[in-house]
Amino acid sequence: MVLRQFLNAMGRVMFTSVFLVSTSGRGLERLPKPKNVFVNSTNMRHILRWSPVRFPLGGITYSVQFQGEFERHHKKTWVVISECSRITETWCDVTADISSDVDYDLKVRSQFENITSKWANLSKLFNRRESNLRTPRLTVNVRGGSLTLDVSEIxxxxxxxxxxxxxGAEQQILNISMDHNPFNVNLRRGITYCFQxxxxxxxxxxxxxxxxxxxxxxxxxxxRPAEYFQHSLLLLLFNGTIRKNDL
Structure with missing residues (x-):
């Protein structure tokens, strides 16, 4: 067992040495750079992804940097994403770094021990306005005379x-906006309501x-809960059924 481990280690050293010699002085990349670099953005969560680099010895890690509009046009620098330095995963959550509605460039490189590849950039700049919105999951709970609405991804x-x-009266569709969960609404009793x-x-x-x-x-x-009348009044005002002057 010890002899096998020793031979494997020696083979690893010899391969690395041959690799370094064969790639020096010929203008070749020391390591292949990552390919298919893109941002997968859904519901304002931005994930940088790339294809894994195949290397005979394994042990490949990756590091990511980004460049916003200010860094690109004024500082001419790149910002290291510390939580995505020397990682083994082929993705990096860059949501916290994409903090404004400007165009961003991102790049990733592979590394094996002290050998690094060239940087691989996005094929085009990314703007968080491009983020896709997933169809939400709506949960409706009936509690006494009120309905509680819960929407995922808010x-x-x-x-x-x-x-x-x-x-049965789909032509009379009303709508409300919400920015928190859950949302309680009181409606007419004994009536079946549909929600989207x-x-x-x-x-x-x-x-x-x-x-x-x-x-x-x-x-x-x-x-009926005590707050039913106040909430119903607010809904009527919101939907224009009654006016303040009518109160």
Whole structure:
């Protein structure tokens, strides 16, 4: 066992030495650089991805740097992403680094011990406005005389529109906006309402596909909570059913 480990180690050293000699003085890359570098961005989470580099000895690591508009045009520098330095994964979460609505360049290189490849850049600059919005998951819970709505993927930058209507009266669709979960709404009792949710980013003119409709009936026998009247009044004002002057 010890002899086998020794021979493997010697073979590794000899291969590395031959590799260094064969790639020096001939203008060849010491290591292949990563390929297929792109940003996969969904719901404002930005993941830089690339294809793995194949190397006989294995043990390849990767390092990532980024360049925003300021670094590109003024400082002429690149910023090291410390949490994505010498990593073994073929992806890096760059969400925290893509912090404004400007164009970003990102690059990644491979490394084996002290041997590094050339940098591989994005084929085109990335702007977080390009982020795709996934169809949200809507959960509707009936509690007494009220409905609780919960929409997945709501965050600081992503809000939701809720569309609802009385079942069978789809032409009378109303909508409300929400930026937090859960959202409680009180509606007419004994009526079946249908709901859909859609994500949107304010200022981007970007929306997701709406979720599948969910229909629920409000329990008409449950006691109405004290806040029902205030909330219903706000909904009526919001939808223009009544005016402040009518109060």
């Amino acid at each position: 965050s600081k930058n992503i809000h939701a529109r809720i569309y609802y209507w009385e079942k 949710a859609q994500l949107y980013i304010s200022g981007y003119n970007k929306s997701s596909y709406p979720s599948d409709p969910i229909c629920e009936t409000v329990n008409k026998d449950a006691a």
